Every structure is written in C-alpha cells, then in structure tokens.
Amino acid sequence: MNAVRVVLIGGTSHTGKSTVARAVADRLGFDRLSTDALARHPGRPWPTPEREVPPHVGEHYRTLTGDQLITSVLGHYRRLWPRIEELVTARALAPADTAGLVLEGSALWPAEVARLTVPHTAAVWLTAGEDVLAARVHATSGRDRLPPAGRALVDTFLARTLRYQAVMLDIVTRRALARVDTCQERPAAEVAAAVLAAVAAQGGPAAGPR
Numbered sequence: 001m002n003a004v005r006v007v008l009i010g011g012t013s014h015t016g017k018s019t020v021a022r023a024v025a026d027r028l029g030f031d032r033l034s035t036d037a038l039a040r041h042p043g044r045p046w047p048t049p050e051r052e053v054p055p056h057v058g059e060h061y062r063t064l065t066g067d068q069l070i071t072s073v074l075g076h077y078r079r080l081w082p083r084i085e086e087l088v089t090a091r092a093l094a095p096a097d098t099a100g101l102v103l104e105g106s107a108l109w110p111a112e113v114a115r116l117t118v119p120h121t122a123a124v125w126l127t128a129g130e131d132v133l134a135a136r137v138h139a140t141s142g143r144d145r146l147p148p149a150g151r152a153l154v155d156t157f158l159a160r161t162l163r164y165q166a167v168m169l170d171i172v173t174r175r176a177l178a179r180v181d182t183c184q185e186r187p188a189a190e191v192a193a194a195v196l197a198a199v200a201a202q203g204g205p206a207a208g209p210r
Contacts, residue, residue: 016191042061
C-alpha cells in the first residue's frame with residue numbers, strides 16, 4: 001500500500017475522537033474534519049452555557065426505544081456515507097501538494113469503511129470501557145446537577161452510546177480492523193501515538209504541507 005493520505009478515526013461518543021484526531025493531524029501536518037460537520041444527527045441531550053436542549057432533541061431521546069435509537073442513528077450514517085466516501089476519495093487521490101486529511105466521527109461505521117477500495121487510506125476505531133464512557137458522559141453533561149427529566153435524557157444517551165459501541169466493536173473484531181483503547185488514565189498523546197502506529201501498519205502517512 002502506498003503512503004496514507006487520509007486517516008479515519010471512528011468510535012462511539014466520548015472515546016476522545018476529536019482530541020486524538022487533532023493530535024494526529026498536528027503531528028502529520030494534515031487537515032482535520034469531523035463527520036458532524038457534514039450532517040449532524042440529534043446531538044447531545046443536555047444543556048450547555050451556549051444553548052438549551054432543542055425540543056426535537058429532547059423528544060428524540062424521550063420517545064424512542066433503545067433499538068429505535070440505534071436504528072435511527074445507523075440510518076443517518078448510511079444516508080451520510082456517500083458524502084463521506086466522496087470526500088475520502090477526493091482527498092486520497094488529490095495532488096501530492098494537497099494536505100492530507102484526518103477525518104473523525106461516529107459516522108465512520110466499520111462495515112462501510114471496510115468496503116472502501118480507495119488507496120492511501122487508513123482507519124482506526126477508538127474504544128473505551130463502559131465505566132469510562134459513563135464517567136465521561138456524566139462529567140460532560142453535569143448529570144448530577146440536572147433535574148430528574150434531564151438525568152433521564154443523559155441516561156438514555158449513555159445507553160445508546162454503549163449499545164453503539166457494542167455493535168461497532170463486534171464488526172471491528174470480526175473484520176480484524178485496527179482498534180485503540182482510550183482508557184481514562186491514558187493521555188491523548190499516547191493514544192495518538194498508538195493511532196499513528198496503527199496507520200503505519202496500514203501503509204504509513206505521507207505528510208502534507210503544514
């Protein structure tokens with residue numbers, strides 16, 4: 001395989017994809033992009049200083065069952081996949097003086113990525129233990145400070161997050177795809193180094209202009 005021009009970093013929510021992708025892109029001199037920038041599925045169902053929970057997001061997590069939530073998000077990712085594939089193909093086959101790309105996001109579903117025939121592309125999925133994911137979601141959402149209805153939405157989001165990882169991990173394992181664990185004590189720089197090692201095993205990066 002020729003030198004890698006596109007690095008794909010997938011995984012469920014709160015595995016550290018954005019932080020690790022930033023570190024990997026900085027080391028390689030690549031551009032960085034999230035699949036969320038292409039089209040976002042109903043986001044995180046807790047308020048932030050900048051915004052309240054939009055009504056449609058709250059309704060999404062209140063009214064759908066666990067199986068329906070997974071079906072909904074995977075359907076969204078299937079519809080988004082042609083745009084992702086087009087983006088990956090264009091950047092992988094771009095002229096040599098074009099910067100490479102680190103693309104991260106939960107929309108990088110392993111079954112779709114495994115079917116890619118685009119050269120110069122490597123993919124790694126980030127995972128974390130259920131207790132680590134729960135701690136991160138609780139901390140990010142400020143769950144303990146939310147009213148009961150807000151905590152219920154966080155719990156539903158966490159359940160979907162864990163279910164997504166379980167299904168994703170089954171595919172990654174069966175297809176022997178690259179995976180890196182992001183346990184709570186592991187610094188982002190160390191995870192980025194592990195991702196780069198996995199990329200090297202798939203062909204190695206070709207650094208673009210900074």
